[in-house]
Amino acid sequence: MNTQAHPSPQFFMTAPATCPYLPGQVERKVFTHLVGQRAPEMNDILTQGGFRRSQNIAYRPACESCRACVSVRILVDQFQPTDSMKRVLRKNHDLVAKEYAAEPSTEQFTLFRKYLDSRHQTGGMSDMSVLDYAMMVEDTHVNTRVIEYRIREEGDGVQLRPGGRLIATALTDIMSDGLSMVYSFYDPDEESRSLGTWMILDHVNRARARGLPHVYLGYWVDGSRKMTYKTRFRPQEHLLSQGWTLFEPPADHPDP
Structure with missing residues (x-):
């Protein structure tokens, strides 16, 4: 082709x-x-x-x-974390995040494989090799960054690269109107930290610091349990036939 x-x-x-x-x-x-x-x-x-x-x-x-x-994006300027999200922020106060060019590493791939083997044993990504991972990160013609999240060690913040254990990674596109979370993964042994929520909250803060109005979360699928977490980050807009529209959950719609 x-x-x-x-x-x-x-x-x-x-x-x-x-x-x-x-x-x-x-x-x-x-x-x-x-x-x-x-x-x-x-x-x-x-x-x-x-x-x-x-x-x-x-x-x-x-x-x-x-x-x-349905495509979903968070309205950064209006977003305020819920009480449960504030607890996630406090729980992860010991993490340090660092942004890099879109370059893969062996450490990232080891974490990626651990995540897939725990959470996605079937599906299109389940048999990805180190070369597949490298292509996922490097094969980009846009402004893509890798954000690594590590447990803080003494000296982090002074060293060029933090030295703590890598527990989460996000592949992110920087666009003119926001950050698009292309793919993220984390250590399944650290489930109590709610790292998926933590990374989204971190992206909201990064977008706000850059003066960007949106964080794009990809697709929300009504009826799919694995997608319900995305509707927690409100206010948010959904792309409908009439354009980007403020999401208004039903009155009986509980936060997932």
Whole structure:
């Protein structure tokens, strides 16, 4: 397939495949390549239009009979952590975060494999090798960063690279209007820390510090238990047929 940059992006459609989120459903995706000098600009436009990035591909669901996948973004300026989120912040006061260029490491891959083997033993990513991981991180034509989260050790904050144990990592795109969380993973042995929540809260703070209005969380799938956590980070907008719309949960909708 030709992946050369074109003045206008060319879009393609995947073959039908089993939906990973809803039983009995079939998914298809429309996708294009993010290559060339216009890749950052196109990534911004497509992400704002409901696409997600994976390596040098931008994709979005194009299912014939289902519209359950909804793009979600947090409104950074209005966001305030809940009491439970404040407890997560306090619990992780001993962590130090550092942002780097999109370069993989053996330490990251070891943590990544541990996360997959614990949380995602089946699925498209379950058999990813070290080369696959390197491609996931490095194969980008946009402004992508790796954020490492480590347990603070004496001297961290003075050294160029913190020396504490790596317990979480986020792959993040920096766009003109926000941060897009491409993929994140963490040590499953540290479940009590709620590191998934911690990383989202950290991204809200990073976006606020950069003066960016949004944190993009990818897709929320109503009816998928693994996606319910995303609706906790409010106020947030969902991309509906009429455009980005403030999410208003039903009165009987409990926080997950």
